[in-house]
Amino acid sequence: MSEHAPSNADAAADGQVESDGTVHETDVVLDPADEPLSVEGLLDDLDRVTTERDAYLDDARRVAADFANFRRQTEKRNVDLVEQANARLVENLLPTLDACEAALRHGAKDVEPVLAALLGVLEREGLVRLAPEGQGFDPAAHEAVLHEPADDANEGPVVTDVLRTGYSLNGRIVRPALVKVRG
Numbered sequence: 001m002s003e004h005a006p007s008n009a010d011a012a013a014d015g016q017v018e019s020d021g022t023v024h025e026t027d028v029v030l031d032p033a034d035e036p037l038s039v040e041g042l043l044d045d046l047d048r049v050t051t052e053r054d055a056y057l058d059d060a061r062r063v064a065a066d067f068a069n070f071r072r073q074t075e076k077r078n079v080d081l082v083e084q085a086n087a088r089l090v091e092n093l094l095p096t097l098d099a100c101e102a103a104l105r106h107g108a109k110d111v112e113p114v115l116a117a118l119l120g121v122l123e124r125e126g127l128v129r130l131a132p133e134g135q136g137f138d139p140a141a142h143e144a145v146l147h148e149p150a151d152d153a154n155e156g157p158v159v160t161d162v163l164r165t166g167y168s169l170n171g172r173i174v175r176p177a178l179v180k181v182r183g
Helices: 008-013 039-105 109-124
Strands: 127-130 142-148 158-164 166-169 172-175 177-182
Touching: 039 109, 039 166, 039 172, 109 127, 142 158
Parallel strands: 142 177
Antiparallel strands: 127 166, 158 177, 166 172
């Protein structure tokens, strides 16, 4: 066998031997150690590999940043969905709260523990009752349905009576309070 031709074992490891044992000379790859190495060639290879490494590193950082952004957006979307579901539940329970309050106004004291328990659970979830009597009128949280003139011309609009309780959930108005306003 010639000194440049690999053995059948070497050729087989490189996949260069056919099933009948024939080795193809044109498929033989010379060992890179056989080629003379130049400093310029090595520096070019180093530059190429460094550039390639930097590109992969940039890609990895970009993918990591994209994934972090995706994770934050997904978490925010999940929180928003839970808040929307809670708001829908509270909105569906508002007629029940109104009925309990009406029953209390008519003297049905047996309803008071049920209303207190229901409000306790909802308040732990972020529900706040809007009872603005005596406070300044806020059009974002109150809906004026009755108006009376002010005694003092310098006085701004003030809520004098709450006709229907309003509610906010986690800082967002679920239902404005129906109020009587003076001013």
